[in-house]
Amino acid sequence: MSFFSNLFRDIAIDLGTANTLIFIRGKGVVLNEPSIVARERNTGKIVAIGHEALLMHEKTHPGIITIRPLASGVIADYEATEELIKGLINKTKTQFSFGIRRMVIGIPSGITEVEKRAVRDSAEHVGAREVYLVTEPMAAAIGIGLDVKEPMGNMIVDIGGGTTEIAVISLGGIASGESLRVAGTDITNTIIRHFRKAYNLAIGERTAEDVKIKIATAYKPEKEMTMMVRGRNLVTALPEEREVNSATIREAIATPISQIITSIKKSLEVTKPELSADILDRGLFLAGGGALIKGLDKKINEETKLAVHISEDPLTAVARGTGEVLENLEKYRSVLLATKRY
Template sequence: MPFFDAFTQDVAVDLGCSTVRVYVRGKGLVAVEPNLVAARKSGPNCGEVLSVGVEAAHMIGRTPQEVAVVRPVRGGAIADLDCMEAMLRHLAHETGFLGRLRRPRLTIPVPLDLSSVERRAVQECGKQIGAREVRMVPKVVAAAIGLGLSEERPQGHFILDIGGGTTEAAVVSISGVVTSRTLRLGGTSLNDALVNFVRRKFNLLIGDETAERLKLILGSAYPSDLSRKLEIRGRDLISGVPKAVEIGSEETREALEESVSEIVAVVCELLENTPPEVASDIFSQGLVLIGGGSLLGQLDLRLREATGLLAVRADDGTNTVVMGAGRILEDPEGYSGLFSA
């Protein structure tokens, strides 16, 4: 073993818009935390960091005016380098993958359409926390490995990854990505749609936590005969006092429809541009759904109606990407051709 390897730890970090996940070689998945940083406002940059992760999540909607809770990653790219660095340092401390003599080698899954500037931001963030090396791998390829698809005979597989900030639809085979489409829209966009709908219809301002709860309980991508209602609370925009209203499942579906339609359109567009031989494989196997956004109610039925294909949610689909990146760490020689700087 080379001398420096004794002080190097291989770590995979999935920098999601909503959640950061950390996998350490030989240990497995060691951390899953909200990708949030609470900091004092300092112009466009991250100011004094007050809390990160779970603690920052508890501060949403409860901070003084001079404090903001920031999402360091937006649309699949690092939007605030300083806050992302603070988040990674916290995770490094919590999991012990960084120390005076221990400089990790980071593997970071990234969207396929990340620009060169956005890639440099990923590199810079890793270097700032003291990483010896930062390697990137396409998220959809890591997902395919996490699903075990790469171990099967050469076939095409359709993966739909709906994360917090992006939706990636890709056809992947044993040789790599055949074709793909990326949409800068994800679970946080669905929450924003609910916040805006409630504001317009009820003159009520609700927080992200309430929108997330509404999405999980009543959110649906497909009409249903079953009508349900949920009481939500917020601030009345006219009187300025707290108020509660009831919202129904059909209203919730209506609020999400525009975003859901965009996702369905991307899937249909990709299928139309898939080579015939691979299309035959997909017809036999259907679509595999991963990511937190894929948990939206009845999304599988909506996709089945739009495409005529079976749509199946993967087991543990929220961790598929980081577990795939972890498998790459456990067999670096076998997957050496996947990395990019």
């Protein structure tokens, strides 16, 4: 009996706008790939998924298109999302894997019933027998090792690709918070617009992402950084390379950073006094890829006067949390979301 039960796997997924991570029971996080697919324009046939599709992104000919099936943390292209999930799960398959028994998926806290149902349907269509949903801030809190069930206020700020999830968690629920549709992708797009406006230079999404990772700062560093950026001059239409520094990028991304900090303050304003006292004592916890923006912790500390802790390996916090829920379903049943059946 145990042999046959091993043929069916239990999987947890952090289905993100920028990246999708897969956790398999007993193995941990086994896959972290970009949430992107490439397909033939005429036939609709999928030609690449994940890393392979990202290599094609912005370098395709008219016969191939690349699609990011998720936008602002929710499904924008239903068919492409199913292909993405199916393709990434297939990458983790072993020779004796027959199907999926249970699947836990992390979703933004602010999504609608219709959006929840779309996620559940996608999971069922790729073969999951039982599907469970958990909010991303709750999963992130569990993933970084917080006891979400204790009568104590814990503030988590999960800055992903499509959404920034802000939540004050106590007694296994979200006491206050917000799902803000301003996050890593918006910061990347702000950098693209900055280059067009300031330098008449058109740069691609991957180049802007590289700039964000290497020299973007939310707080003035001891020493400013510079890097060479290549793109196409909008006036001459010729390829061009120019040097940029971290000070100009910091100024360019100030608006989305400010929006995130304003939302943190708003959530603190509506938090109950006793929970506020806990947060003052414990500080807030940063997770998600956005937590890696240099100086963001210092900037939030300056604006809120709270201690700010960047979680260990913030990129995988939600995936590890959904995995923890998967491995202890009975313990965390109260944090799972119910979805209406229509």
